[in-house]
Amino acid sequence: MIKESREQQLREAIELFFFSYRAFTHGPDEILAKRGLGRVHHRILYFVGRQPGLSVNDLLRVLQISKQALNPPLRQLLSMELVRNEQSKADRRVRELRLTPSGKRLEARLTGTQILQLENVFQDQGKKSEKAWKQIMQQLSED
Amino acid sequence: MIKESREQQLREAIELFFFSYRAFTHGPDEILAKRGLGRVHHRILYFVGRQPGLSVNDLLRVLQISKQALNPPLRQLLSMELVRNEQSKADRRVRELRLTPSGKRLEARLTGTQILQLENVFQDQGKKSEKAWKQIMQQLSED
DNA sequence: AGTATGGGTCAATATGGTTGACTATAAATT
DNA sequence: AATTTATAGTCAACCATATTGACCCATACT
Secondary structure, three states: OOOOHHHHHHHHHHHHHHHHHHHHHHHHHHHHOOOOOOOHHHHHHHHHHHHEEHHHHHHHHHOOOOOOHHHHHHHHHHOOOOEEEEEEEOOOOEEEEEEOOHHHHHHHHHHHHHHHHHHHHHHHHOOHHHHHHHHHHHHHHHH | OOOHHHHHHHHHHHHHHHHHHHHHHHHHHHHHHOOOHHHHHHHHHHHHHHOEEEEHHHHHHHHHHOOOHHHHHHHHHHHHHOOOEOOOOOOOOEEEEEOOHHHHHHHHHHHHHHHHHHHHHHHHOHHHHHHHHHHHHHHHHOO
8 A cells, every 4th residue: 555645746746747748749749730740750750760770560669559550651751751761681571761861850850859858957957867767767668 | 069979868868758658658548448438538537536626627727638629538427427527616607526436446546557656666766766757857847 | 382571551440639619607897 | 787708518520640450462481
């Protein structure tokens, strides 16, 4: 059992998680909305940028959505020439995804708002707090 | 400008935020899915439980969705008798929302998974880390 | 040759959100 | 007392995002 007073502290944390995540996604969401894109587009751009040459299957595993759900936004990014799609030499079934120069620019803009937010907070709260935050988030991710 | 190496550290943080939030909402989502409910239902139950007597307008402000989007899930919770809806004595236009006993039980189950996750992490990482995490999340929320 | 894998697409369906328009009721203002 | 504003609720049209199931094609593996 968890004590009443302790529960209140944990409920505070739940709310902070909710509100901070919303604030964290707000910047990119606004930029995306102007171009008729959504959060999935950002995620694609983000992970393709992070790991150039990523396969479609890899991307599906990271995003944990069905390939039918991935297909439309991915096709859109391909036709907008923000993402490139090349046959892998090693295994010609596999498509290696990469950002184009303009894809890189958009990704940088989108992720830039989040990088700024984090840089500000970590600067204010200090290196030790940053470490503590990351360790907590790391452990939560593993659940 | 942000240095290349610093940017990598911040991108790590972005990913941790993404993955941990997904892990954090996974528990309640599973329980909800079994009853044909969604994340909004949890949010309603959560905030009504947190602030009994909350008005519909208050709820809209917290959730930041349109009243048309709130209406269906709220009606569902009312008809399932998980939430009660009483005219306020002070201002009879206002409906005061409260959880019923079974609403409280469901809310406790849903939020319980998150409380456990947080309690485990905070226990492992210590009180100082918990404070640091909360301060960072607080500052992020204010953006 | 036969099976498994990676990728793509279609259809049907569900959910969750939007905006706009409108109603009913109650409170506040003039 | 009449008008305006505020709270709540509902209908309709629309759109985005997701699901599952059924297929297909090309390539690789056994």
